[in-house]
Amino acid sequence: MxxxxxxxxxxxxxxxxxxxxxxxxxxxxxxxxxxxxxxxxxxxxxxxxxxxxxxxxxxxxxxxxxxxxxxxxxxxxxxxxxxCDIGIDCSGFVVHVLNAILAEKHMGTIDQYLVYPERGLTAKLRRLLRPVENTGANTLTSPANTVPVPIQDVRPGDLIRSKGLQKNAHHILLVERVGREDDRVLWIDYVHSSEQYGDDNGIRHGRIEVTDQTAHLKDQNWLEIQDGRNWTLEGLLKDYEDNGLRRLRRVTIPYVEQQQ
Structure with missing residues (x-):
């Protein structure tokens, strides 16, 4: 593998x-x-x-x-x-992880590769001064900044566009690891900062077992279950046609490969 x-x-x-x-x-x-x-x-x-x-x-x-x-x-x-209201939201978490990867390769920061919906001078100045605060989950995974990715092509650094359970709320997951055997994807590990899962909210890891290479992401086996409920899958299913695997358009996130 x-x-x-x-x-x-x-x-x-x-x-x-x-x-x-x-x-x-x-x-x-x-x-x-x-x-x-x-x-x-x-x-x-x-x-x-x-x-x-x-x-x-x-x-x-x-x-x-x-x-x-x-x-x-x-x-x-x-x-x-x-x-004290000290914590990390889903997009802030992903931005800091991606920025660390890009910094190591002297590739700048993720905001340099994004298109933002607000393009006026004030908005540009706001982003220049506070890029992390002005980069949300919807912007990170929008059609302007990402393209859909089939399961067979998934790789670390890809994103999963999802929804929060509140009205008009977006959520984002980061693909952390992918297991492959020959041409088959066996599993996808993701990481995110989740509001759900009760006292175990915050940074969480999950795994998607890929049972059918050609089926939708929602139809795979999602394992992040707690007390009989999979909050992460529920978020994906909300307005599902707008969700799924995404890849950034203007930058390739580096990843590493190892045999096991």
Whole structure:
């Protein structure tokens, strides 16, 4: 079997989100989305921070609020993050992972390869100053920026366009690994920051077992089930014709290959 994977630069960022270093403990970044559309301020406070920014902000807020980081358990620390609205949304997570991969190859940042719906001078200035905050899931996976990909051609760095369960909400998943044997795709591993799955929200990994090479993505075996429910598949099924595997139009995301 051949396994195709995101390069270490991307995997390291994923691991950093899963293991925030706080008071000698490791804490998984929770999900947070700036639903109040707060503008200005630190990106870490609107669901768009990188792992180091999240760690620093927790320490600052802990000092202000008198929260004992060193004595707190990992569960208490995660609850503190959530109480302070510190987390990462789905598009912020994907942007930071892709940016790390591109940076290692001296390829710039993902926003340089995207077309945005708002093209006025003010919007351009906003994106120049705050590119991560102004790059959402809908823009990342829109027809202007991506093309549909058949399952047989999937590779790491591809995206899965999906929907949130709220009205007009978009969601994005990043293909992390692909397992192949000969010309067949055996499975697709993805990673995302999910609002769902109760207390286990935030950074999550899932696998899609490919049971039919020619069937729709929705008809494969999705394994990210918790308490009898697959929230991720439900998001894909919502307005399904608008969802599915996507590949960025203007940049090729590097990946690595290994035999197993």
């Amino acid at each position: 051949t396994i195709y994977s995101l390069p270490d630069a991307g995997l390291d960022v994923i691991a950093d989100y899963e293991h925030l270093e706080l008071g000698g403990k490791r804490v998984k970044a929770p999900y947070y989305m700036n639903k109040r559309k707060q503008k200005g301020g630190l990106r870490v406070m609107v669901g768009k921070g990188d792992p180091k920014e999240m760690e620093r902000e927790v320490m600052v807020l802990a000092q202000v609020k008198g929260f004992a980081v060193q004595q707190a358990s990992a569960a208490d620390l995660r609850a503190f993050l959530q109480d």
